[in-house]
Amino acid sequence: MSTSVTEAPARSDVRRGRLRLDGVRKVLGGKEVVSSVDLETEPGEFLTLLGPSGCGKTTTLNMVAGHLTADGGVIEVDGRDITAVPPHRRSMGMVFQSYALFPHMTVAENVAFGLRMRKVPAADRRRQVAEMLELVGLDGMADRHPGRLSGGQQQRAALARALVVQPDLLLLDEPFSNLDAQLRVRLREEVAALQRRIGTTTILVTHDQEEALAVSDRIAVMADGVIHQLDRPREIYLRPGTDFVARFIGEVNAIEGTAAGPVADGYACTVAGETVAATPAGDPPAAGEAVRLYVRPEVVRISTDGAQGLRGTVRETRFLGSRIRCVVATPAGEVTAALPFDARVPAVGEEVTCAWRPSDASLAAR
Amino acid sequence: MAAVGRVAGGSLNRSGRRTGLLLALPAILIFALLFVAPLCTLVANSFRTQTGAFTLDNYQRFLGDPFYRDVLWNTLKVAALTTIGCLVVGYPFALYLRGRSPRVRNWLALLLLSPLLISMVIRAYGWLVVLGPQGPVAAVIEWFGLTPPQLLYNDTAVLIGMVHVMLAYMVLPLMGSLDRIDRTLVPAARGLGASGWTCFWRITLPLSAPGMLAGAMIVFSLTASSFVTPAILGGPKVKLMPYFVYTQATVTLDWPYAAAIGFVLVVVTTGLLLAYSRLLRRGGGEVVFG
Numbered sequence: 284m285s286t287s288v289t290e291a292p293a294r295s296d297v298r299r300g301r302l303r304l305d306g307v308r309k310v311l312g313g314k315e316v317v318s319s320v321d322l323e324t325e326p327g328e329f330l331t332l333l334g335p336s337g338c339g340k341t342t343t344l345n346m347v348a349g350h351l352t353a354d355g356g357v358i359e360v361d362g363r364d365i366t367a368v369p370p371h372r373r374s375m376g377m378v379f380q381s382y383a384l385f386p387h388m389t390v391a392e393n394v395a396f397g398l399r400m401r402k403v404p405a406a407d408r409r410r411q412v413a414e415m416l417e418l419v420g421l422d423g424m425a426d427r428h429p430g431r432l433s434g435g436q437q438q439r440a441a442l443a444r445a446l447v448v449q450p451d452l453l454l455l456d457e458p459f460s461n462l463d464a465q466l467r468v469r470l471r472e473e474v475a476a477l478q479r480r481i482g483t484t485t486i487l488v489t490h491d492q493e494e495a496l497a498v499s500d501r502i503a504v505m506a507d508g509v510i511h512q513l514d515r516p517r518e519i520y521l522r523p524g525t526d527f528v529a530r531f532i533g534e535v536n537a538i539e540g541t542a543a544g545p546v547a548d549g550y551a552c553t554v555a556g557e558t559v560a561a562t563p564a565g566d567p568p569a570a571g572e573a574v575r576l577y578v579r580p581e582v583v584r585i586s587t588d589g590a591q592g593l594r595g596t597v598r599e600t601r602f603l604g605s606r607i608r609c610v611v612a613t614p615a616g617e618v619t620a621a622l623p624f625d626a627r628v629p630a631v632g633e634e635v636t637c638a639w640r641p642s643d644a645s646l647a648a649r
Numbered sequence: 650m651a652a653v654g655r656v657a658g659g660s661l662n663r664s665g666r667r668t669g670l671l672l673a674l675p676a677i678l679i680f681a682l683l684f685v686a687p688l689c690t691l692v693a694n695s696f697r698t699q700t701g702a703f704t705l706d707n708y709q710r711f712l713g714d715p716f717y718r719d720v721l722w723n724t725l726k727v728a729a730l731t732t733i734g735c736l737v738v739g740y741p742f743a744l745y746l747r748g749r750s751p752r753v754r755n756w757l758a759l760l761l762l763s764p765l766l767i768s769m770v771i772r773a774y775g776w777l778v779v780l781g782p783q784g785p786v787a788a789v790i791e792w793f794g795l796t797p798p799q800l801l802y803n804d805t806a807v808l809i810g811m812v813h814v815m816l817a818y819m820v821l822p823l824m825g826s827l828d829r830i831d832r833t834l835v836p837a838a839r840g841l842g843a844s845g846w847t848c849f850w851r852i853t854l855p856l857s858a859p860g861m862l863a864g865a866m867i868v869f870s871l872t873a874s875s876f877v878t879p880a881i882l883g884g885p886k887v888k889l890m891p892y893f894v895y896t897q898a899t900v901t902l903d904w905p906y907a908a909a910i911g912f913v914l915v916v917v918t919t920g921l922l923l924a925y926s927r928l929l930r931r932g933g934g935e936v937v938f939g
Contacts, residue, residue: 348836348840349839350839350840371841371842373840376840377840379836383831385838386831387855396838396841396851400841400842400843448841448842
């Protein structure tokens with residue numbers, strides 16, 4: 284372990300692994316599965332493609348890996364156009380959903396496969412395989428066949444096989460989805476920590492929003508073959524840019540109103556006669572335009588001192604353990620607040636005001 | 650699912666075990682009455698003289714005669730060549746079928762099975778026409794200005810006819826084996842730097858070994874004991890074991906000697922298949938066959 288850890292910073296200093304997609308398209312079975320995807324990673328970044336099944340995220344990953352050929356657009360790694368390069372001449376380490384370990388080879392042989400293809404001499408190969416197995420915590424399992432490993436161990440073996448060749452990019456295709464909930468959380472933390480240590484640019488494909496929020500530097504939310512929003516997890520969560528992003532990730536209060544104008548800490552809107560504010564996602568709307576505000580339940584504060592905000596009547600409160608759920612009926616519709624466990628719980632029927640910091644909510648044109 | 654798996658795994662209660670035995674009973678009875686019992690009689694007969702006294706003469710006669718040793722060798726050679734022929738023709742076909750839609754697969758599988766739907770005799774006579782001196786093959790060769798070689802009544806004719814019949818027995822197990830290979834293994838290997846050829850040699854071929862093994866065992870044993878097709882296409886010049894069992898039993902009426910020839914064939918074929926499967930088992934790794 285020690286050698287790899289000391290080596291690792293040197294490797295991340297190289298600052299390679301800048302992936303750029305420009306207008307990438309793919310048609311499968313007469314249907315445009317991916318239509319014009321643009322994105323660019325920083326070297327060493329952990330970027331997640333998040334979306335429901337059929338949104339084109341796995342197709343995009345397979346085009347980066349070279350298993351599918353793009354029908355349009357350009358894929359570049361560190362300025363080199365690899366759009367037409369076959370998969371075995373790209374330098375990608377991929378972990379498949381099924382892990383795709385070779386069942387007729389031992390763990391060591393699996394991990395050594397990529398090095399063997401690169402004609403690494405046997406002695407170096409053995410040393411690098413041993414180091415990598417130690418790094419992923421599989422030392423002692425080298426001579427086992429994949430069929431004799433647990434799901435978590437198979438996942439580590441697949442990760443070791445992908446990383447040992449020091450690829451330009453690490454591609455992870457739903458790698459945690461076949462694990463039970465507890466192991467899934469532990470392994471994703473481990474993978475994220477390992478990624479930060481070795482600094483390989485990583486693209487993760489997942490439909491699990493919590494997973495995406497937990498491990499990513501940035502998230503690209505995809506639906507119907509396009510990227511809806513590409514931003515840091517906090518921005519994606521608090522300031523969704525489109526209706527899809529707002530509703531796909533977590534719970535959201537979508538409140539309809541009319542744009543008023545910019546204010547000091549955001550952009551003001553009129554909602555059912557009251558003035559509230561949020562941060563515009565993208566270009567600010569023109570005054571008078573119909574807009575929708577996206578407010579997460581966690582950012583809603585409830586007060587009874589007549590502060591500015593959306594006024595309404597408490598409809599129900601429910602203790603959920605980590606949070607207290609409070610539904611308020613306002614003239615603009617129901618607003619849900621998730622209050623901390625030690626907050627004062629308003630009584631049902633009480634007149635309250637719902638408010639939030641403008642920087643914690645977003646608004647977009649309807 | 651899990652519960653079913655556990656039951657199948659062997660923790661059956663007594664009544665369940667009895668039901669299981671009842672289900673297998675018809676097959677066991679048929680095998681015992683129609684296969685094991687006659688085989689025992691056959692073995693017993695092979696150690697008797699025509700009058701019924703115990704003797705080793707039949708085996709001494711067979712093994713001591715270079716002619717019969719040659720017949721045995723030729724039988725194994727034709728069976729092995731047919732197996733290789735089926736593998737060479739069948740493997741690419743199975744690979745091709747793997748990537749096709751279920752519709753195309755069904756039609757092509759039917760085509761593959763079509764020789765088995767026609768009577769063996771009719772099919773063999775069909776080959777007589779096709780390969781005969783007035784047949785289309787000879788006509789094509791003559792059209793090129795060449796003299797057509799002798800295509801009938803030799804090992805080549807038997808080989809062509811046998812590969813045609815046996816192809817399905819090779820391709821079907823191969824298809825099953827190829828279908829069980831995880832579809833992401835080849836992309837995974839490609840991503841690690843393997844070319845298409847390397848993927849085939851290192852991933853697809855070794856993982857389809859169980860199908861090749863099963864197909865080769867079926868083709869080899871069926872060919873070694875086949876009678877009608879070699880008799881029609883090979884004629885009297887192609888000397889194969891089943892033909893001599895037939896003539897000893899029906900023409901010479903030397904039943905003990907016929908039994909001995911038959912039993913030698915059974916023992917040699919079984920022995921070769923066991924050795925062959927052991928060899929592949931060791932080469933293929935435990936997981937593939939485990």
